[in-house]
Amino acid sequence: MKKPYVSVEGIARRYGATTIFADAWFGIERGEFVCLVGHSGCGKTTILNILAGLEPPDDGVLIMDGQELSGPSLDRAVIFQSHALLPWLTAAENVAFAQGCKHPGWSRAQRMEAALAALQKVGLAQAGDKKPSELSGGMKQRVGIARALSLAPKMLLMDEPFSALDALTRGALQEEVARLVTETDQTAFMITHDVDEAILLADRILLMSNGPGARIAEVVVNTLPKPRTRATLHHMAGYHPLREHVLDFLITRSKAFRADAPPANWSPRAVPEVRL
Ligand SMILES: Nc1ncnc2c1ncn2[C@@H]1O[C@H](COP(=O)(O)OP(=O)(O)O)[C@@H](O)[C@H]1O
Ligand SMILES: [Mg+2]
Structure with a gap:
């Protein structure tokens, strides 16, 4: 079988x-x-x-x-109950950080471009430069979703x-x-x-x-x-x-x-x- x-x-x-x-x-x-x-x-x-x-x-x-x-x-990407974002990075930088792990050869510009595209898919195109502390619970969870899906796990x-x-x-x-x-x-x-x-x-x-x-x-x-x-x-x-x-x-x-x-x-x- x-x-x-x-x-x-x-x-x-x-x-x-x-x-x-x-x-x-x-x-x-x-x-x-x-x-x-x-x-x-x-x-x-x-x-x-x-x-x-x-x-x-x-x-x-x-x-x-x-x-x-x-x-x-x-x-295998994980979305946790609490968002698990790095508080000192912006939303886009959080997603870009994961991109850097997946594509070590990418420039910062390439990582940020991929991150912004991923944020756009979850309706957060405008929030890329916000820190987690400036986002609502739902928005933080959206960043976590964008980060996980951007890895195409x-x-x-x-x-x-x-x-x-x-x-x-x-x-x-x-x-x-x-x-x-x-x-x-x-x-x-x-x-x-x-x-x-x-x-x-x-x-x-x-x-x-x-x-x-x-x-x-x-x-x-x-x-x-x-x-x-x-x-x-x-x-x-x-x-x-x-x-x-x-x-x-x-x-x-x-x-x-x-x-x-x-x-x-x-x-x-x-x-x-x-x-x-
Ligand atoms: N170090 C540990 N020693 C003994 N029991 C533990 C330990 N860590 C977790 N457990 C027990 O393992 C069980 C399963 O936990 P968990 O997987 O978090 O359950 P769930 O997600 O279904 O609520 C719980 O009953 C918890 O008390
Ligand atoms: Mg549990």
Whole structure:
């Protein structure tokens, strides 16, 4: 069988005798948007950090585009929950800094040109010379998005990137990310607490059971047609059953799942795939 573009094969995290999560097997196809949903503490950020190469797994391996991954790389750009911009650089310089890492031979002018083009794509053409402290939360997050996408990474990783923003800004940024990711056929992996955000953005939603001893318990295929928008999502046929299914998981099934006595149809390498 052909491996998916990104293949996560049996990764685990343990601290002493405590297994935070284990036996996480999943794939991400090229151009696919996968969301990971689960309660606090189950190990979502750890999984993302492992995908980013920021920490190694205790078990298992990661393969992307046919190569085993170890350590961080510009192939995998991360958008963090807090913007993680360098405060002493302007918005454009922050993006240009990343460009300099990707293209060490480029002149400052070339890096700044690429940075301004990237800022323009997120509607920040006018804010390039502002320092992070002069930008709103939403604008800072936009700079982070511009910086990550300007690297044209093989995989974009996002850890609750909009959770600190007000609802209006969050909605606008979700749609912007949806548009940019679709335009560039970007492969993406995102952690979110927001069920609607997952339904808006994801092609597939991975549901993680509660920790310790968490597992990927279920995979939900999002069959709602694209493009999807915040304004029309809740009018789409199939939206309500999908939303209820994910909410039911978070409210009951995430707690009930026991790795030592899993449901009969569950095994780590054949997680049930739900299509509503
Ligand atoms: N150094 C550590 N020792 C013991 N437990 C830890 C340590 N670091 C993190 N954890 C635990 O690992 C779990 C997973 O954390 P994290 O990946 O951040 O979860 P999530 O992103 O799903 O909220 C948490 O329950 C946290 O308490
Ligand atoms: Mg987290």
